[in-house]
Every structure is written in C-alpha cells, then in structure tokens.
Amino acid sequence: MAAYLARRVAYAVLTFFGITIVTFTLIHSVPGDPVTFYIGKSGTHGVPPQIVAAIKHEYHLDEPVPKQYLWWLRGIFTLDFGPSVIDHRPAMDRILEVLPNTIALNVIAFALSALLGIPIGLWSASRSGHLFERGSSVIFFLLYSLPSFWVAILLMQFFAVRHQWLPLFGMTSDDYLLMSTAHRIADRIQHMVLPSLALTYAQLAFYARFTKSALTEVIHQDFITTARAKGVSVHAVMWKHALRNALLPLVTLLGLTIPYLLSGSVIIETMFQWDGVGKLYFQSLASRDYPTVLALTVVTAVVTLFASVVSDVLYALADPRVRVEGKR
C-alpha cells in the first residue's frame, strides 16, 4: 500500500509540474501583458517609457521567458507569487481573502443539491414510468438547461425587488459591524440565500437525473430480478440491493466535485457582488495579472491533485484489484 501511495504521489507531483508549464505557456501566449493593461487604462496618452521599463522589471517581463518561469517556480515553493498587477498586494493575500467566500457558497449549494437531488432521483427511479415522475423529469431537464444569469435575475426580481424579503447583493449588511454575533450569522445567511439558490438549481437537477439513471440501470440487472424472484419485498430490493450498487458511481461523482467547490462562478459572483474566486479569476485574466492568475491556478491544481490522490487511495483500499494492477 505504501508503495502504491508513493507512486501515486510521485505521479501527482509530475502532473503538477506539467500543469505549471502548460499554464505558464498559456498565459504568456495570450496577446497582451500587464504593460498593455496599463496602456489600456491610461487613455489617450501613452505610458512613459521609463514607467513601462519599471513595470516590466517588477514582473520580470524584461527577462528571458525560461527565467520568468523559474521566478514563478520559486514563487510556488515560497508561496510568494509576487505583487498583483491590479493593486500591488501579494497575489496570495488576495486569493486567501476570497477563497473562504467561494467555498462557503459552494459547500451550501453542493450540500443542498446533493441532499435534495439524490433522494428525488431515487424517488423518481422507484416511480419510473408514472405520469408524475415523467412530469418531474421534464421539469428537471428544464431546470438543468436554464441559464444561471437569467434565473439570478428572476430570483432577484421576485425575492429582493418585488417583495423585499431578502438582500439584493453583497455578503453582509451596511450595519454588519454593529451587530451581535447571532445577528451577524443571520445576516450572512440571508445574503447567501439567493446566490446559493442560483447555484443550486442546476446541480440539483443534475444529481437527481444522475441518481435516477444510476438506480434505473441497477434495477434492470439480473441480481435484482433474482432477488425479486426469491420473494424479497419490493421495498427491500430497492433499498438493500439496488441502492447500494447505484451509490458507487455517485460516490465517484461526489469526489470529483470537490475541486469545483474552490472554483467560483463568475456570473453568479458578479451579479450578487460576491467577493469570490470566480470574480477574482476573471478580473485577473482581463488585466493580465500574471501573478494572481498563476497563483490561482496553483491553488486549484494542488487541491484537484490532492483530491484525486485521496480518492484513488480510498478506491484502492476498497478494491484490492486496483493495487494488484498497479504492481504489474
């Protein structure tokens, strides 16, 4: 097992360096650099050459590209990716500020959609073919295909404009600093409702449909027919035999979702003025903020690789065949 783990980690490290090279190459091959961003912001007069030189020096743009890569690689190990092009603060500081906001929103949306979507999927699989179930399928399909910005506008219009039940935007109220702890929590929750709903509805539909199809597939397998033939009750067949097997692909799917919890939705975060990763990523790309873009990529890559190593190891623990195969 230890050998398997070591090999898996070694692969992950190699993959990580591959990712760094690809990201670095990609961002540098996009037309425009931080200097272009400064020029674009300075109106009809250009940026004086001595300032262009200073900007290039600050972001190591005056050095050969391989050396720029090494600067950046150094940043990975020291966790200092350099100053942001936008406000000169360390790129990592800004990321650590927004990361919790995105995670909070995503975890809630994820929990809601899994906790509601999976039971709904199971229910509709057990009712497969009924008129009511078919109707709900259509509804879920519709939900899945609705564009999120449009749903966000509708949610805002109904809950925040027509009926002023919920705040329209932001993460906290104006008088947040004066509130008691209990009120602060309540205030944060209020602000989370609309954006998390806007993130949830499509995921929920996705989980419901995924669960339903997984369970439906199992139901049609031979061992279920056998169980039925043995005289096991419909209820027991469903919950004891079918469900356990159907959950396997679902667990894999949930595992793959973990990295997504860190990546924000640009549209939802922008519309609700949520200070998250998606908005930061978008702004950084638009302003060619190399340090922030690269740092964000590293954070996402590390988490994704970590999640994949963990899920591989768990899989290996559960299924000895994986380890045997690895030893070949």
Added chain:
Amino acid sequence: MRRVLIVTLTLTLAVSCGRETPAPSATSTAIDENLPQDGGTIIRRLQADVATLNPVIPTSRYDRLVMNYIFTPLVGLDVDLKPAPALATKWDISSDGLNYVFHLDPKATFSDNTPVHASDVLFTLKKIVDPATEAAQVASGFDKIDMTRTHVVDDHTIAVGFKEAFAPQLTKFNDVLVMPEHVYSKGDFKTAFNFNAVGSGPYKLVRRVAEKEIVLERREDYWGRKPFLKTIIFKPIIDFITAWNALKRGDIDETEITSDIWALNNSRPELQKTINFTRFYYLSVNTVAWNNRGPILSDKRVRRALAQCIDISSVINNLYHGTARAMNGPFTPDQWAYNPNVPVIQFDPAAAQHALNSIGWLDTDHDGVLDKDHKPLNIELLIFAGNPSSAQFGQLLQSELKKIGVAMTLTEMEPTALLQRILAGNYDSAYLSWDLDPDPDPYGLLHSSQWPPHGQNVVFYKNPEVDTLIDAGRREFNQSKRVDIYRKLHELVAGDQPYTWTLQVSVKWGIAKRVHGVKLSKGWGLFLWYPGEFDWWIPESQRTHDQPAATKAQAQPR
C-alpha cells in the same frame, strides 16, 4: 515681461462665507425645502472596487471618484473644465511657459490636523515622476518637468520648472492630489495605502472593506467650503442590472444605467416619482480606427468612401434609442476646440461606390467584391467582445458595405488582446472608444511622433501640416489663438479621416430624487469637477441611509 495669470478667490470666498455655519436643524423652525440642508448620508455606486486609495497610482476612474473626496488637487477644474483654485489659490506662469509658481491656501490642513506645506506638494510631484512608483496614469502629464528647477519657496509657495512650454500643463495639475509627506514617506508606497488615506479634502476615510464599501465622513475641521452631506458610502456593484435594482430598492442613491434600461424605464411614471433620469456626454468618442499604413486604407479617398457607408442616423436611433449624437471630427461639441463648420459625413453609399470606382476599385472578376490589381477590397473590423452595440454597429456597417461591393469581416476580441493587436499595427480597422482629456491637445492620438510604441497614434497617421498645428497648439498660451489653431486642425483632420469619428453615446444616470443640488458639467457630467458632488444635499425629511454604522470609526481592512 512676465505674463501673469492670477486667479483670485473673491467669488468663491463670497459664496463660502455664507455657508461656514451649517443650516439649522429641522426641529428649530420651518425649513425652506429649496435651500440646501446640512447632513445626511448618500450611497454611491462604484462600477468596480477601487484598487487603491493611494492618490498617485489610481488605476481607474473609480479610484479617482473616491480620492476626490479625500484629497484636494493642486488645481481644480470648474464646470467648464477650466482651471480653478483648489489647494493652490493662485498661480503665476512665466511668459515662456517654463516656470510655474503655486500659492497654497495657508488655511489648508490634512485630516490628521497638520498643515499642508509646499514640501508636501514637492513630495507628491517627486512620487509622480519616480518611475518606480509606476504612476502610469498621472506621470505622462509631467513628462517634461525639470526637478532641478522645482523647489519649495516658502511654506505655502512652490516653484515648478519645465523643460518645454506646454499649454495644457495647468490642467495636468488637477491630477496632483497632494499627500502629507510625513504619512506617505513611511512604509511600502505602493501597498501601504490601499486601505488608508490622509488627505486635505473635505472628507476623511472611516473604513474601506474590499469589494463591500468605502465609508467617508465629513471633516468638521475642514479648511475650505464645507460640503453639505455628512457621510458618503461607496458600494462596488459590477453588474448593471443589480445596480439598477439596487437603485429601485433604495439601496443606493445613484448609478449609471445602460441605454436599454434607460429606454425601458425613463418614462415610467411610477419610477419618476423616486428617480431622476439624466443623460449627458462625457469627453468620450466612438471611432473607427483605420490603419493608415495598410495597403488599402492608406488612401484617404477610400477611408472617406467607407465612412459614407455608416448609416449614422440609423445607428443613433436604433442602437441607442436616439440618445447619441453624430461626430464631425476629433473634438466634441463640449470642447472649445470644436469646429462647428465641419460637416458630418452623410450616409451616401452611391457616392461612396462612385468614389471607389473612380480611383480604380472595380468588380472586374464579377464576384460581387470590388478589386484593384487583382486584390479584393476586403477589410477586417476588430470589435471589443462583450459589447453588443459595437457588434451591432459592425454588422450594420458590414451589410451597407456589402451592397457597394466591399467585403468586411468582423472579428470580436477580448479588450486587452485587441489593444495588443492595434498597438502592433497588425489590423485593418477597429471600432474603438477614446476617453479624451479636459484639454483638447490631440498629440497622443494624431501626432506622427506618437506611433506605437511611443504613443497612442494607433492609426499610424502622418500629416506634416497636422503635426505643425499640434505642436503650435501645445506651445500657444493665448487662448483665442489656440482656438483658431484647433479649429483649423479639426477641419484638416476631418478631411483626412485617419479615424472616422462616428458618434458620442450619452451617458445615462439614475439618481434618487431626494438628492438635490445635482448639476452637470459639459464633458465630465456629474462629478470630479468643482464643486460638482460637493453641492449635493438631501432634505432632512428624506434621509433613509443615516445609520450609526456610518459614523462609527472603525478601521477594518476586511
């Protein structure tokens, strides 16, 4: 013989004297609802959070919106965007235009209760011109400063020397937001002042929470004419629909609105009860940039013929609901440089086709596209991605050009990538929008020395006569002579069509009705000029945003 320019404060002082004492509160006697009332809170929208509160390195106009409350410029700009007293109450300019002497208001103090000294101005200027500061937006106005002749004369007088005479120079001092040396000389200059600020403006910073709010409070010890509002809150809201809804709900008091929101809502009676709709023009122009070095577009007759295919009245009425106006050249009607006698190029595809045919562009191979020397008349137009009206403009032009046998391909590009391509000269034409400076000097855009990478003459335009006029305009301090130069320039450049200046789209704004005293400047609209937003007030009976949170001082950078 020194030509002395002295601006006296008499008039402003007369106004301010009457306002030294705040208006009586509501409880005392009946209030005349038409007279400004002291106090109240306004919530303003920022279209993006500020990057920094450091007044030397703003990266966007939003940074400046906030800084304008906290800092005082050395020279203000009045409602006509002409230099006006601010931190400097008067100034002298030598007859050769190389030496400036500024006399600071001796009453001026910073919000930490220290007096403003000439040494603070010198410190600010040094920071601006130091390349390590990377003051990309401000420094270009001080290219020709001579630091060896720039020195403190006494506590309230500073002399600034320049290597070249430059007529627009005085307006550039509007970008010098003076900082106290004893505060800003400590710590890392580029990062230590993102969340705090000490200036000599009428407001002081209470707190800035990134992406949430910036809270400012009026200085009761302010040395100049006190504004009416007690508290200013800025809220960054990126999305225009969210901001519009926030205005309707009363979460914010003012926001820019899109042309579409304007068209749908500005005449709805139920909204007019609470919202004032206003529109005006910035010094911003939409243009088609033609690459003057291109094989086809180097001929000004071709450029003019293409310009005749822009159905400008259709664009104005259909794309902008009639809220835009056609341009006749490089200057807008709100600038003194504008020449009203230059005609707007009329939509006339038949004349365009005739002109192209007469210079040898004929459809010899009968493929529906004009050609010359076996090369088809094929032009690519670059458009900023994510701007629907620009894309529609492109499609309209494309379809008109197709009718006369000109093939136009439209390419939508992400802004920075597009900019990179035009700076490299690797394009035929592009639909751009320029924000112009308060002084009309078009050196950066039209002078042949300003081809990229030296400047922003991205069309690679070169006309020696135009160069001479631009140079003369930069050196001429006599305003009426300057007017003559720029009117001539306007006519000449419009004839050459290096760009086709198409139109100005009016900026639309929704402002809560309770905000009074709102006035417009020609060119800058609602704010940043003086007094601008400092004259706004809210009647005591309509104050909904006054919260203890706003007054509680609490430094909390997130």
